[in-house]
Amino acid sequence: MLEFSQQMINGLSLGAIYALIALGYTMVYGIIKLINFAHGDIMMVGAYVGFFSITLLGTNIVVAMLVAMIFCAALGVIMEKIAYRPLRNSTRIAALITAIGLSLFLEYITVVILGPAQKVFPASAFPVKVYNIAGLSILNKQIFVFVSAVLLMLILQYIIKRTKTGKAMRAVSLDQEAAVLMGISVDRTISITFAIGSALAAAAGVMIGVYYQTINPLMGIIPGLKAFVAAVLGGIGLIPGAMVGGFVMGLLETMVSGYGNSLYRDAVAFGVLIIILLIKPTGLFGKNTGEKV
Amino acid sequence: MITRRNKKLALLLAMMLILSIFAGCGGGTEEEQQPVGEKATIPVGINVELSGAVASYGSNARDGAVLAIEEINAAGGVLGQQLEGLQRDCKSTADEAMSVSAALVGENIVAQLGPLTSGDVAGSTPIMMDNKIPLIAPAATAANVTVDEKTGETRAYIFRVCFIDPFQGTLMAQFAADNLKAKTAAIYADTSSDYGKGLAAYFKQTFIEKGGTIIAEEGFVSGDRDFNATLTKIKGSNPDFIYVPGYYQEVAPLIKQARELNITAPIGGGDGWDSPDMLSVAGAEALNNTFFTNHYSSQDTDPQVVAFVEAFKAKYDKEPDAFAALGYDCAQLLVQAIKDANSTDPQKITDALANIKDFVGVTGKMTIDEQHNPIKAGVVIEFKDGAQTVNTRIQP
Amino acid sequence: MQEKSKSWLKFLSEVILLVLLFTLVQYALSAGLVNQSYQITLTSMCINVILAVSLNLINGFTGQLSLGHAGFMAVGAYASVIITNFMDLPFIIGILGGCLAAGIAGFVVGVPTLRLKGDYLAIATLAFGEIIRVVLQNIDYVNGPAGIVGITKLTTWSWLYWAAILTILVIVNLMNSSYGRAIVSIREDEVASELMGINTTGYKVLAFVIGAMFAGLAGVLYAHYFYIIKPETFNFLKSFDMLVMVVLGGLGSTTGAVIAAIFITFLTLALQKYAAMRMVIYSLILIIVMIYRPQGLMGTKELSRKTFARIWGGKK
Known part of the structure; x- marks a missing residue:
């Protein structure tokens, strides 16, 4: 029982990270129906910006996170302007291939500029404390990641449900043409979506830096894929879905390693994706919609 | 209008491509800059x-x-x-x-x-x-x-x-059994590399020959950063020694997480551990009571x-x-x-x-x-x- | 009557051209005119042509984005090495076995996933490709992550050349048949073609299985030339390499895929000195081509004798 409770804690903190990345995936997908393959790599860029902000500028972790979020928000907007906007009316395959191209570009331009070796996040940026409660060990960084994930999700939910921008986003996601007729600037709304999504990824990147202490140019690939699985699992395009999907993925992986065979953990994660896609492609919380002709 | 913007973009991207090729050449010419004597x-x-x-x-x-x-x-x-x-x-x-x-x-x-x-x-x-x-x-x-x-x-x-793999795996098994007096061991190896699997196999063989028992065999893959789940499982089986053959990128956070979970058993590995990153990631305290086989130490005098x-x-x-x-x-x-x-x-x-x-x-x-x-x-x-x-x- | 003799003439001239090209290279090889580095390039080129043309059938003609092609290549490679090196059976059985195994894998993957559309399919195939790799890594019979070392070199220029020609012929003929028209109709409008009574899933699976079989063939030839295979060789970056070729050549143009495969092979050779820059350039190719020519450089156009005739005739 003790071991199981510890595994729950492990799973929830891993899930919080997946959830954070999944939020950005889901936002972008919700609005332009594009799997932004480069999302995991924006997270990587965010981690690097945070790293340099701490080591070169000597800022603390909160400022570093803000710097990373602003930088990546700008990066996301530029990416959308240059690469995705011209493709808005072409096939989805074209957009997806561009996304793959952007992902590879971000990865390898970082390798070219900063080298392939990992960089170590300074431990002083976030001193770790271990709390031992009834035989369980809980880390302050686990609490930090968990709380910030939930907090960011609530803020996001507020923006989308209560603010004007959020209403514009929902309108664009429902029907672009009708939104234009209502006087909503589609371009601007999509830019804002990319900015918010990328900023979230950057926050996740800095958190991963703090949590696992090492960052490298290819660090975005696997968490990016897993977070995507999480977003699909919860129902892509749905904010609470991404959140729940992230936690489910984190718990599932932890339980597979903890009670099954750790060698097949990744295979199980992808297996879940396939099963979900086949049985209920709209995810756990998605509504089934008919196909438009 | 659209086409004009497209042209600008095309120019921009083409320039990036050309620049990147130049940057590549820049990297490549370094090797040619080595002092070349008069002789061939x-x-x-x-x-x-x-x-x-x-x-x-x-x-x-x-x-x-x-x-x-x-x-x-x-x-x-x-x-x-x-x-x-x-x-x-x-x-x-x-x-x-x-x-x-x-x-x-x-x-x-x-x-x-x-x-x-x-x-x-x-x-x-x-x-x-x-x-x-x-x-x-x-x-x-x-x-x-x-x-x-x-x-x-x-x-x-x-x-x-x-x-070669047999040498290091055998060496660590002998050390664990003879010097650390370990009776039971858990193996948590990098299964995505032949290096990790090779060391693990020879460790297992020698450790069993020495009369020990392997009570858990787990694996991680290159690029993993979260080891809490498997470590919690290993903790449950309470081994005297944990063998972690792999490379420092994964081993350093692994050891840190193990110590954070209150796993106090000695942990051992091979030369893949040797990197200054071990200390900066895991920290001095977590690394106490860990051992690895190597041919050299950068701290050597x-x-x-x-x-x-x-x-x-x-x-x-x-x-x-x-x-x-x-x-x-x-x-x-x-x-x-x-x-x-x-x-x-x-x-x-x-x-x-x-x-x-x-x-x-x-x-x-x-x-x-x-x-x-x-x-x-x-x-x-x-x-x-x-x-x-x-x-x-x-x-x- | 005249028409018939003309098409005969055309056929004959094509065969003569192909055999001539083969003999020429064969002669150059046996006379030692081609150094080892170019021999390897020649091998990679033929393998890349097979991969690009077969992936183009799925991604280009059928319009289903598959990112798991490297997985089928792996299945073909491993199956054939088990047959030739572990069981000591002849190479031809290895080739057939490799293709068959990859085809079966394609069927097993294709039947469930091809009901999915667009980006979901892409992710699902990517996931399957990765699962194949993880499973291979955990099978001790084939040495897990270390892979199989010391594979007998059986791939020769004749095998490579005729395998590439066979791939092109099969796919070109398939696309010129009624099957091909059905396949293209799925790309153009899946719902409409379904309404026309076309069994869309059936045709998609057919294209997928044929594509997978040829990926397996490429895997067989690869394994028996490059001496070692390991699961890591067939990761999703390998699938991306193939995707770059298909995209560059044109989604839906076999000649485009062939040209792009040859071009990328030479580009890789030329960029050997420039390390990570190669991937940066590949990614820029993907982005730029998609923005300015989303249909790829050749689009769905094919190079044929007509194209040449037009250029020849020039001002007419």
């Missing part, structure tokens, strides 16, 4: 992984080899000629390693240094054998790199400067090692890891062989390599045996409050 140079192939999965090992070994070549050239070269290192990227794939070797052979290299992984060396092997040019592998640890397992014959042109570490830091502004040291030794070993052979003929260099005795490298004194493996001393290094201290020395 001796071309040496450096075929390593500069991109792909193990790019960081490859580029560190390359840095070590390049440093050695520069030092040798600054000291007047070998046989009065300057060495010329021809760096090529094998992209961490065996087929590219083969293709790169073939291209290097076309540039009349006298020997090839690298690649790093056993698989990539295997890709390169047929080309080197066909052309009768020696290959010195810095870190390929699988037993079958230098020996054909089907026929039992030694591959005539393949050499290495690192330990031996003057040759100190000089190497100083020179490496001065040139690259970072600490050398085991790969850098092995890359350095590869180049030095080659120079020794060229001197011994008193010739740059690949066949003569090969013969000299096979007869190397008591060559002193930064990773220790080595003698090449008839299977082209180095016989060199092994050490078990213990982390004590962040410092690497030699716990046990084992002479071959």
Whole structure:
């Protein structure tokens, strides 16, 4: 029982990270129906910006996170302007291939500029404390990641449900043409979506830096894929879905390693994706919609 | 309007493409800038992984080899000629390693240094054998790199400067059973590399022979950062010793997480642990009571090692890891062989390599045996409050 | 009557051209005019042509984005090495076995996933490709992550050349048949073609299985030339390499795929010195081509004798 409770804690903190990345995936997908393959790599860029902000500028972790979020928000907007906007009316395959191209570009331009070796996040940026409660060990960084994930999700939910921008986003996601007729600037709304999504990824990147202490140019690939699985699992395009999907993925992986065979953990994660896609492609919380002709 | 914007974008992207090609050329010309004497140079192939999965090992070994070549050239070269290192990227794939070797052979290299992984060396092997040019592998640890397992014959042109898997796995098992008095052990290995699996297999074999029991066998893959789940499981089985053969990128966070989960058992591993990142990631406290087998320690007080570490830091502004040291030794070993052979003929260099005795490298004194493996001393290094201290020395 | 003799003439001239090209290279090889580096390039070129043309059938003609092609290549490679090296059976059985195994894998993957659309399919195939790799890594019979070393070199220029020609012929003929028209109709409008009574899933699976079989063939030839295979060789970056070729050549143009495969092979050789820059350039190719020519350089156009005739005739 003790071991199981510890595994729950492990799973929830891993899930919080997946959830954070999944939020950005889901936002972008919700609005332009594009799997932004480069999302995991924006997270990587965010981690690097945070790293340099701490080591070169000597800022603390909160400022570093803000710097990373602003930088990546700008990066996301530029990416959308240059690469995705011209493709808005072409096939989805074209957009997806561009996304793959952007992902590879971000990865390898970082390798070219900063080298392939990992960089170590300074431990002083976030001193770790271990709390031992009834035989369980809980880390302050686990609490930090968990709380910030939930907090960011609530803020996001507020923006989308209560603010004007959020209403514009929902309108664009429902029907672009009708939104234009209502006087909503589609371009601007999509830019804002990319900015918010990328900023979230950057926050996740800095958190991963703090949590696992090492960052490298290819660090975005696997968490990016897993977070995507999480977003699909919860129902892509749905904010609470991404959140729940992230936690489910984190718990599932932890339980597979903890009670099954750790060698097949990744295979199980992808297996879940396939099963979900086949049985209920709209995810756990998605509504089934008919196909438009 | 749209087309005009498109044209601008096209121009921008085209410029990026051109710029990136130039940037690439910039990186490439570095190697040509080495001081070239009036006499013809001796071309040496450096075929390593500069991109792909193990790019960081490859580029560190390359840095070590390049440093050695520069030092040798600054000291007047070998046989009065300057060495010329021809760096090529094998992209961490065996087929590219083969293709790169073939291209290097076309540039009349006298020997090839690298690649790093056993698989990539295997890709390169047929080309080197066909052309009768020696290959010195810095870190390929699988037993079958230098020996054909089907026929039992030694591959005539393949050499290495690192330990082989059986040696390290066996060494750590003996240490765990004899010195640490461990009765039970858990293995948590990097199952995505032949290195991790190889070490684990030989550890298991020896540990059982010594009367111990393996109570858990788990695995992680390269790139993993979260080990809490499996560690919690291992904690439940309460082993006396945990064997973690893998590379430092994964091992460092693994040890940290283990200690955070209150796992106090000693943890052991192999030379893949050797990196300054171990300390900066895991922290001094977590590393207490951990041990790894190695051939060298960057904290060693031996003057040759100190000089190497100083020179490496001065040139690259970072600490050398085991790969850098092995890359350095590869180049030095080659120079020794060229001197011994008193010739740059690949066949003569090969013969000299096979007869190397008591060559002193930064990773220790080595003698090449008839299977082209180095016989060199092994050490078990213990982390004590962040410092690497030699716990046990084992002479071959 | 005249028409018939003309098409006969055309056929004959094509066969003569192909045989001539083969003999020429064969002669150059046996006379030692081609150095080892170019021999390897020649091998990679033929393998890349097979991969690009077969992936183009799935991604280009059928319009289903598959990112798991490397997985089928792996299945073909491993199956054939088990047959030739572990069981000591002749190479031809290895080739057939490799293709068959990859085809079966394609069927097993294709039947469930091809009901999915667009990006979901892409992710699902990517996932399957990765699962194949993880499973291979954990099978001790084939040495897990270390892979199989010391594979007998059986791939020769004749095998490579005729395998590439066979791939092109099969796919070109398939696309010129009624099957091909059905396949293209799925790409153009899946719902409409379904309404026209076309069994869309059936045709998609057919294209997928044929594509997988040829990926397996490429895997067989690869394994028996490059001496070693390991699961890591067939990761999703390998699938991306193939995707770059298909995209560059044109989604839906076989000649485009062939040209792009040859071009990329030479580009890789030329960029050997420039490490990570190669991937940066590949990614820029993907982005730029998609923005300015989303249909790829050749689009769905084919190079044929007519194209040449038009250029020849020039001003007419």
